[in-house]
Amino acid sequence: MIYYIDAPRLTKEEIIERIKSQTNVLFVSLSTVDLGGNHTDERIPVREFIENYDEFMLRGIPTDGSSVELPGIANIDNAKVDIIPDKEVRWLIDYSSHHFTEKEHLSIGTLVIPSFLYHSGKPVGSRSVLKRATETLERDVREMIEASEDLQRELDIELPIKDVEFSLATELEFWVHSPTVSKDDEDLFVSQKLKEQYWKRPTGAVRDALEDTLIALEKLGYTPEMGHKEVGGVGSKLRGSNEYVHMEQIEIDWRYDHALQAADNELFARNIVFDIFAKHGLDVTFKAKPIDGVAGSGEHHHVSITVTDARGEKRNVFAPNNMQKDFLSPLGFGALMGILNHYESINPFVSNSNDAFNRLTPGFEAPVSTVCSLGMGPDSPSRNRTVLLGLIRDTKNKLATRFELRSPNVGSNSYLLSAAVAAAMIDGMLYAKDKKSEELFKELNKEYGEEAVYLKKDRKYRSEVNIYTDYTEEDREKLFGKAPRTVFEVIEIFRENINGFLTAEDIFTDAIIESYLQSIHDNWLAELTGRIIPEYVREIRELHMLHDREPFSQLDKIRWNAIHQEMVHLMKDTHLRNCLFTRLLLAVEEQDYALVSKLQLEAASRIKELKHMYSIYRKNIIHLKE
Incomplete structure (x- = not known):
């Protein structure tokens, strides 16, 4: 076969x-x-x-x-x-x-x-957009290098150039569980806090399914590199004499490829994972944030550009001539600065759903700020997992130099987001092609409020510290920009920006952009009204008074009354006022989408607080109802 x-x-x-x-x-x-x-x-x-x-x-x-x-x-x-x-x-x-x-x-x-x-x-489809982006980027990089003796020396390239390749690699994270297992949010949170699962040995059906998936990917020409347990989940539990039950998070990685092939690989890999794990009696979800309060599933994208010269030598366009002296080549700095400068226009192709924004929460290694990390020094590569965009490099292997975009999830459209990243890199490289690494590093390393030619004045773009612990939320928003919180906000920010880089060389067309934005806008509303609000209602209806079967303290009564008042505020209309859910649905009917977005955030915050209140109330009950 x-x-x-x-x-x-x-x-x-x-x-x-x-x-x-x-x-x-x-x-x-x-x-x-x-x-x-x-x-x-x-x-x-x-x-x-x-x-x-x-x-x-x-x-x-x-x-x-x-x-x-x-x-x-x-x-x-x-x-x-x-x-x-x-x-x-x-x-x-x-x-x-x-x-x-x-x-x-x-x-x-x-x-x-x-x-x-x-x-x-x-x-008109997603694949054709990435195909145009790849062809345009590869042509433009070739022309930039051929026109510049400085770039030829910096990259050690001998003309004529035989080939240019825009490469992409994606990481696939997902949650897997036995059909009969029920989640315990608190147990999952504690397990994550104690780092009990990351890189642990899988057991039972999860081990078998993971190994079968790696074997299948090898047969399909993917060149898998690793599969392992991620930070989320709890340990497998033996039920009966020979059956394990599972609630675990898995990551599978395979080798990079040409951008369009890599995006195809990622799409088909989901089918492989789903089918094989189902064959082993396991359910898989690729949702970005399937469980509140614990790690979500990302799909980090790694991008690089290589050139094959007249000698057949392969050169990484991002890698500098002297890896001990410089972080990046001029084109590398330009590509990085292009992504950072235009990220607000790339973001709709990354954060395109309610699920995506559920994952982008401070403290869970999901990036919320537009900032990059280069490492402590050119001779000491490091990885800061709190930033949006990281430089990955090996001083002994120039070909390993690449950027890791940490914001995507499995629901992101890899074709369109990779095309937008390519367009942004082209824009940045066109700015940087005649400049030296030193002056580009100085601009990238600028402080907030410092004037710059390409980057924005009132932004800071680099951090080598933990942005969650070393900056307050107010500081993050001031230095790195306020991140959107809903699909509506990400679209509005996109429209406020200058997005000509996307259409400059016909990578995107205005019709494609408008069609895409309409699509994610319509899906946002459909999911909000048809799934999220009904799910909130179901969760509220599952909250019951628990202290009626035992002598209770005044504290139980006070807590339950507060819970009940919050339930009424959220979902019960009165003759004097509409509840929050009704106001949100009316705003949808009236097409007041700014108000819809605002009420969505309020509803999510109140539901989270309601669950917390109920958890505290429930812990004080001795005789729980069966």
Whole structure:
């Protein structure tokens, strides 16, 4: 059995021959990604694909796009979209674990081909945006270096340049649990505080599923690097004589790749993880913050740019000539400064949901401030895990030099956020290409209020200390900017900024940007009104008076009365006033979205406080109701 087809390196005849050699590969799926990050599964019989190969590769499959997330582009009155295969990336074969051929009893396979979305002859999906960004960045970097003898000397590059590559790597974190296990928030919090789980040996079904996932990724050409337990969760518990129950957080990493291939890898890896862990009887969630009060799941993005010169030597564009003297090359400083300077315009592609903002909470290693870390000195690399953007470097290995963007989560659209990062790096490198590392370092290292040419005056951009403990919240907001707290706020901040760098070289179009913003805005409201508020109501209704079955103190009565008053304020209308939830829903109807955002924050804060009040009240009850 083969597990992938390396399409870029094969001819049409070789591809067809390989497909035919796998008699159990019965279907082909054209998989593409809309602007909401949702991927399609347009499945056709493999016979149809082979017999009409040229037509499929040229024209793809026409389909209805009114139900995918392309608002303002593929509307119900103009819904036709075309899904066109991409031959420049690997095609994976997805084998079923429970569906087999009749004669040989082999797992039935589906050839998954990453594809592009077209509407009215124009590319409109997430993959096409990243493809344009990658091509533009690689072309611009080539031109900058070819035009500058200083950059050629700094990077030790001999012309002509053979290749430029924008590389990306993502980390996949997720929570896994047995279907019957119930979470104990306090136990999870204590376990995290004591660091009981990080890098601990997995046991039972989690171990088996993790190892099977790493094996599957290896077969699919991912080159997995590690899989381990993360900081969240509690230890596996033995129930009965031979069954473990689990509530654990896992991370899996694999090797970097060309940006578009890496984004495809991340998308398909989620399916692999979900299927394999389910096969072992485990539930998986990729939510950014599935449990309040404990670690959320991030998906850090690592970016770098390399050049292959006339000698076939590979050079890292970010690495300086002298690793002991400088942190970065001029282009490296420019790329870093570009991301920092434009992060408020990148952020909607990162923090695009209510779940994303639930994770971005001070104190949980999730970044809330636009600030970077370089390390204590060029000769002593370090990692500050409280910042947004970290420089990772090895003084003995220039090729390892890269930036780690720590804000993304699994729900972030890796295609669009990587494209936005590429556009920002281009803008920064164009500023830096004729400058020296020393003057760029001075600008990046500026203090708040200090004038700068490229970066903003009233911002500080570098910190090598813990920004949660060494700065107050007021200091953080002053020095690094106030972070958005809701989807509405992240969109409003985006619109207040100058975003020309995104459209400067047609990486994004105005139509794509507006469609995306409309998509996350609509999803924000739909989830808030259809899931979050109903869930709050359910949680409130589960709070009951507990002190009626035992002699109680006046303290119990006082505490319960305070809890009940808060419950009424949140969800019960009276003849004198509407409750908080009703006011929020009315604001949605009236399209007063600034008020909706404000009331959402108030509701979340009050629900958190209500749970805390009830926890204190409950701990004082001796005879709890069964």
